[in-house]
Amino acid sequence: MKTDVEELTPTRVKLTVEVPFDELKPNLDKAYKEISQQVAIKGFRRGKVPAPLIDKYVGRGAVLQEAVNDALPGLYGKAVEETEIFVLGQPDVEVTELDDGNQFAFTAEVDIRPKFEVPDYDGLEVVVDDAEVTDEQVDETIDNLRERFASLTTAERPIEEGDFATIDLVAEIDGEEIADASTSGFSYEVGSGSAVEGLDEALTGLSAGEEKTFTGTLSGGERAGEEAEITATVQSVKVKNLPELDEEFAQLASEFDTIEELREDVRGRLERQVRMQQLSEARDKALEALLEKVDIPLPDAVVDEEIGRRNQQLEQQLQMAGMSKEDYLADQEKSEEEFDTDVADAARLAVKGGFVLDQLAVQEELNVENEELSEYVVTQAMQMGVQPQQLAQYLTENNQLPAIVSEVLRSKALNLVVEHVTVKDESGNEIDVEAVQRELNGETGETVEADESGEDTAADTAENTDETTDETTGESGAAEEKSEAAEASDDAAEEKKDA
Structure with a gap:
């Protein structure tokens, strides 16, 4: 088999593949066998019709077409592997020659990831918000808890x-x-x-x-x-x-005996949350800083697909929130054109982020261990409320494992970038990201990370529309900052209410 590659654009190529006819023999044999099962010719049982009779009554052309359709996926995959190109999406295939007994040829146009090298990222510096918890935030969280017991x-x-x-x-x-x-x-x-x-x-x-x-x-x-x-x-x-802020309320709403103990616990949890937010912000901004150093072309079809995904996601979120798109745009004080521009910009940044992290993983020779893949599946299963075995089976049956491997690789590539970036808060204090990560992991036993798939992480740095869930439902950050004591007491709170 001979394969030539023609670069149509920096992000699209045309493969011209020539195949000696004898390489189609297994596919021809399979085609004859399958057609033999489908035709009824007097004197022969189904599946036992000789090839010459199939050529006579069905036609050699039908057999060749069946064989070509069967052979094309494998031949295309082999051509991609031999040329070492990173293809994106489905190819546009055209059979250009089918000389029976002599040669078979076809072309395939397909989008590819552009070829580039990720530049040196040592010395990058990013600034994140201060990890400060105010008395007002503590009071607000406790007031939310009081509301639950009203x-x-x-x-x-x-x-x-x-x-x-x-x-x-x-x-x-x-x-x-x-x-x-x-x-x-x-x-x-x-x-x-x-x-x-x-x-x-x-x-x-x-x-x-x-x-x-x-x-x-x-x-x-x-x-x-x-x-x-x-x-x-x-x-x-x-x-x-509202219940009084006294020892009786502390004991009712939590495992603590005094208001002071409850306040201390709330403050500790809020401090942990803002430090987690710092880590997430550091990761987003580290990727954003790296992307600013890279200038690459992006395939239009891939960007359009990402735009469609984001619009579909927004539509689902608005539907769940019972809000129309017109109301959402009015709430955001954006016109349709401004919204479309924002989505397109975020989609381009997401695609670019994915390309950069993929290439970085290649350059740094990163790989995914079975334990890392299992850990990812378990974490996702917990978030979705399903059994890990159930999710693993679904991913396998739907051929989603390659996408999961890619996501884990991108996460590891981003981790590598963050390790080489200097992170400071707005007050000028340098943050030891690894130390904070270890401290937080030690408290929970879980890995604290942002959403690090190439698309979503990069998109978040552009303030993309993936954040519309909270915006459309009206949920506030304060709602997420309740202590676990408050979470655990929901049922008790409902029983206390005299509806």
Whole structure:
């Protein structure tokens, strides 16, 4: 087999492959056997029809086509291996010659990773945020914990902002009740703005047994977007009571005996979180600094595929959050054009980051051990809430292991970069990343790392749209900063609430 490579662009090549016809013999034999199983010729059992009769009744051309289709994947793979090119995506294949008994030839155009060398990364310096936990952050986290243990008591007075009202809602359009926009016994926090627009204003000042009708735009159901006359009837008014910050609360909400012990634990957990954030930021910025030193062309098709992936991911996140893309853009104060530009920029950076980390892994002769692969699968399984064996089986059956190996290699390549980068905080203090890593790992027994697949890590440094989950759901960083004591007490908190 002879293979020639023609460079069409720095990121696309054309392979011209010539194959002596005798190399197709195994494929021809297989084609005859399969066609023999499919045809019925008098005097011969299925699978026993001689080749000359298949040529006569089915046609030699059909046999050749079957053999070529069977041979092409293997011949293409062999050509790629011999030419040592790093292909991306599926090739455009064209059979250019099929001389029966003599020669077979085809061409394959395919995108490739550009050829380049990763420059020296010693001496790079990055600056990350200070790892500071303020008294205000500790107070905020403890206040969140108090909210979990709040109780509701009935109030014999008109509704005020922050009260919880149990209400009935009836929506009508042109005198006809809209069933899917009406409800009864609905518990609503007045002032939260989480229901139909105008409800907060209508409820404020009402007492139990009173009602008020207002005009509002329906946000869901078959008549979503239409204006309706909405009548809100108050069944009861309840006030939220937060527990006092005393020893009794500390013992109720945690394993600690005093508020001081609880505060100390909360501060320690917050400090650990901000140090983890420092490590994640250091990794992102180290890659960002390295990418600034590399200028390479990117295949348009690969970038377009990454753009499509990101748009699909955003669509899924918005759907889960019950938010339209128009509302999301308005919340971000971006036009459609600005959003598309941001996504395209982030996609290009992600593709570039993947290429650079892949090449670095090659230059540094990095490899993935079985233990590292197993550790990755176990970690992902824990995050997904499935058994490691189940995830491993899925990855194997769906041919995902090569992608996992690539992701682990990229992570190791990025680790190598971080080891050679000087990391300082905004106050000018140099951070020993390895020491912090060991300290944090010692506390948890887990490896603390950012999301280090080439695409996502690089994209994060460009403030890409992968971060839309929290933005669309409205979750705040404070929600993630609750102590494990608070997490463990959810059920107890629910039992304490007088709904």
